Amino acid sequence: MQTTYRNRLFILVSILCFTSISAALISQHVFDMKPCSWCIVQRLIFFIIGIVSFVGYYIRSDILSRIIAIVISILSIFGIFAAYMQKVSYSESLSCMTTPADTIISSTGFDSSIPWLFNVYSSCADDPVFLFGVEYFVWSLSLFIILAVIAISAAIRNTN
Template identity: 90%
Template sequence: MQTTYRNKLFILVSILCFTSISAALISQHVFDMKPCSWCIVQRLIFFIIGIVSFIGFYIRSDILSRMVAIIISILSILGILAVYMQKISYSENLSCMMITPADSIINSTGFDSLIPWLFSVYSSCADDPVFLFGVEYFIWSLSLFIILAVIAISAAIRNIN
């Protein structure tokens, strides 16, 4: 079975996503950095991208693997939107007093009760932002979503012969 350029990118994307989730879990459970609802939505998007890209690694059809790359691109853009919404929520403390769209997404998936150690919200967007190595956590997440989008878009448009 031949591994193509696109398949190698899919496994890279999957590794990046699950490494990101692992870092978030270490930050949460070891260093007591509590995630807000938008953080959990981003974590959920990383999880879905990781699964989709892992499945994409095994697809040998050019058309199907391009479709997987497009799906990953769309999910990455949704992740960028979630980061943007997190930043808006931090700057608008009034919006933190009510249920946010992120809370609705998390509640509707049921993952917060199914896998609470991974998808439960322990903080509010009204709390102070969390820093990792002097950089706000949302910047790390935004950077990774941008990298994933670039990788997925390049996988979608590149001809493999």
Template identity: 40%
Template sequence: MTLTATRILNLIALLCVAAVAVALISQHVFDLRPCAWCVLQRLIYLTIAVVSWLGVLLARLPGIRRLAALVATCLSVSGFIAAWYQYTVAAKLFSCDLTFADRFIVKSGLDAHVPWLFGIFASCMDARVNLLGVEYAIWSLALFGLLALLGLAALLRRA
């Protein structure tokens, strides 16, 4: 079975939804509270999923699948940068207040309107948590890297 651009975009979307599902289970079942950078990455994952599935649904329009793959790749790179920043800088700060992630999520109103998904409940330092011995931020960084590579593969593949 060869991976077509459509299958790759579906895989990208499913991986993003799975990542957010794991984050929500961690938060609501295991009481691991997210910081602003965690929440920003959730938003990026969900945006990548929506863009990828729109690329699949609107694939009959010329260039839409490629555009979706390009946008998903760019968003994945931005998520990679956010995860890298969280791991290298924000996780060492006592507070995420007034960082880009905090300002963006608060100004968007997402934390107030959908707190179960986008609520900021911890500082970046407090949100440093390991899953199977690896920090969440590193897992996210790796997944965003994989998503960027898959996005490039979808961009270069035929329908």
């Protein structure tokens, strides 16, 4: 079984996503940094991208692997939007009103079935959380941009 350029990118994307989730869980459960609903939406997107890219690693069909790369690109763009919305929500939210992120999280059921991973513990009206002096949304936004670039590269690169 030969590993192609695209397959190596898929495993890299999967590792980056699950490392990001691990860092978020350490921040939450060890350092008591409580996630808001947009944080959890981003975590869910990282989780989905990680699974899709892991599956993509085992795909040997050029067309199917390109489709998976396109799906990862689209999911990464959703992640960029979610990170942006986290920032907008922090700066504009003065109440505890339900956001679209709250609706997404509650409709998936993950918050009740896997609460240690997907439960919301703070509001977007709370102060933003910083990691190494940088707001969390910047870390997440940066990683989603990197994932989008990697996925687009995987989609357009000819592996022959």
